[in-house]
Amino acid sequence: MPKGEVLPDENLLESALTEFKEETGKTIEGKFIELSPVQQKSGKKSMPGLWKVMSKCQIFKAIPS
Template sequence: MAKKNSAGILLHRLRGSRIEVFLVHPGGPFWAKKDAGAWSIPKGEFEVGQDPLEAAKREFKEETGFAVEGNFIELTPVKQPGGKVVYAWAVMGDCEAESIKSNTFSLEWPPRSGKRKEFPEVDRAGWFTPEVAREKILKGQLNFLEELKRKIENNSVSPV
């Protein structure tokens, strides 16, 4: 069976002279009390034959309610321990983290209760400095933050 792949967007902005990155927190009961190491770039799975960047834009909209456009800079894909490859693009932009509107998923909850509940795929979002984002983001996505930082420092990505 082929491994699923994901695609996502690392949105960033400049506040004063500081860069900030946009991360989302997964919804649902399993993540409700987790914070450090639980946040992610908005992302989702895509099928073979689909354009990964278009999938990343679609997933960003589904998880946040915001459309994102701009100069997308491809980041180096990362392979997760389970074999899934995550593709990502950095783009300069802005949105109101407090105003996200996420799609939902259905889950039997409580377990073995026979009852299904709807949960938001993303329950909150936030803008973080790179230092704070390093603590918040899933370890498997840390390379995206590091690569964005290097690209900005090397002037291969403009922070504005």
């Protein structure tokens, strides 16, 4: 999962899209739905800035065995 530091005045989704492109070399488009932070069993909360999206972006190439 691509992740990076976000400055206080930055838009979280725009930063996430930039980070995704930097780490994968791909752009992704679609309807982004922001996910609510969840509390893990350890008590730690997930970070804000998580989205789900349906897209036809192929990140990995299948390698025949």
